[in-house]
Amino acid sequence: MDDERLWTRTRRAVYDEITRTAMELFLEQGFEQTTIDQISAAAGISRRSFFRYFGTKEDIVLGDLASQGVLVQRSLEAVPLSVPPWEALEQALWQVADLNGDLDAARKVAVMMYGTPSLRARSIEKHLHWQELLVPNIQRRLEAAGGDPLDPAAAAIVASAIACLDIAGQAWLREPGSDLRQLYRRATRAVRG
Structure with missing residues (x-):
């Protein structure tokens, strides 16, 4: 041992x-x-x-992205099913973000990721894995609220939330001093509106 x-x-x-x-x-x-x-x-x-x-050079930069998906999944599972999907996803995402806390390092990685096509493609691949991890919980939330188990809404909500996070990240880099959480909330309001 x-x-x-x-x-x-x-x-x-x-x-x-x-x-x-x-x-x-x-x-x-x-x-x-x-x-x-x-x-x-x-x-x-x-x-x-x-x-x-490491399997690739990209895995050095984005290796933690896959494990963060598992952390988001665990955080989401801890949010009571009575919390609506969008709010539950936001809680889970920011709980994991708070664990990583180093915004300067996150900004440097984001600049590199958004500016490098191979890293960008790899991050999208990892976010697709996040979708697989998070959709079952959101499906349970929708069903608990009377939703149809065959409705694609859960997958659409998760994909939209991840896309909003990505868009907020890009805006965060363009707007020095901006708040990533506020940008995410603005993005989700636009999608949900």
Whole structure:
């Protein structure tokens, strides 16, 4: 048991070191200009070792996005079913956002993501995974309120909420000093209106 915990801690430390090193290179040189060989050399690992931790360069930047989807799902499950879908999603999203709290780091990653087509595509792929995780809960909320289990409303609500989050993120980058939560609320009001 102790050996397993040590291995897990060691693996996590190496993962974190590769991520930190890569992010420094991305911010210094640009995402597309930074190679896997450069990341491996700077982190002191082989190219082969790099691929034990990451499937692609994009996974370094967006790796946490997939795990955040699971956190949003857990947060959503904790919101009582009596809370309407849009409000429940907002509560779950911001609870997870509060855990990550570093807005400067989030802004740097967002600038990189929105400015790099391969990262943008990968983030959309990860958000599609979020939809799969969140739709069942929203479906239960709608059914509890008398909704039809075959109605596509749950999928539409989740997809719209994620799109609103994405649009709010883009606006947040364009408007220095803006509040991401307020931008999200404005986006959802426009969709729900």
